[in-house]
Amino acid sequence: xxxxxxxxxxxxxxxxxxxxxxxxxxxxxxxxxxxxxxxxxxxxxxxxxxxxxxxxxxxxxxxxxxxxxxxxxxxxxxxxxxxxxxxxxxxxxxxxxxxxxxxxxxxxxxxxxxxxxx
Numbered sequence: 001x002x003x004x005x006x007x008x009x010x011x012x013x014x015x016x017x018x019x020x021x022x023x024x025x026x027x028x029x030x031x032x033x034x035x036x037x038x039x040x041x042x043x044x045x046x047x048x049x050x051x052x053x054x055x056x057x058x059x060x061x062x063x064x065x066x067x068x069x070x071x072x073x074x075x076x077x078x079x080x081x082x083x084x085x086x087x088x089x090x091x092x093x094x095x096x097x098x099x100x101x102x103x104x105x106x107x108x109x110x111x112x113x114x115x116x117x118x
Contacts, residue, residue: 004059004081006039011051021047023055041081047088057084 009023020042029035041055060082065075 002059004039004055004057004079006053006055006081008052009039009055011047011049011053012038014047014049018044018046020044023053037079039079039081041084041086043084043086045086047086051088054087055081055084057081 006023006025009025011021011023013022015021020040022038022040024036024038026034026036039055041057043055047053058081060080062078062080063075064078065073067073
């Protein structure tokens with residue numbers, strides 16, 4: 001079982017069901033270019049969009065795919081974090097959904113597999 005430690009990751013989306021969130025860790029490469037890594041965290045801890053979090057948990061990989069706006073099938077391997085411990089070096093923001101968030105979610109949300117990937 002592999003453990004993962006994610007530092008200072010920005011929450012990029014929160015699952016409407018309250019069962020998790022997506023976050024992104026960013027850094028600068030040696031050549032000065034920005035780089036990032038995205039994660040899906042399965043946690044019921046409340047976090048808000050834009051929060052900065054530190055996450056430690058069990059890492060698993062899941063092959064996923066979707067069809068983009070051009071009709072192309074995009075395949076990738078997602079990093080999932082299960083049984084996480086989520087800490088925030090900054091205060092957690094209000095997680096109450098706004099009307100704008102609900103409108104966007106209703107128009108763009110697609111069903112997701114609610115089961116942990118392992």
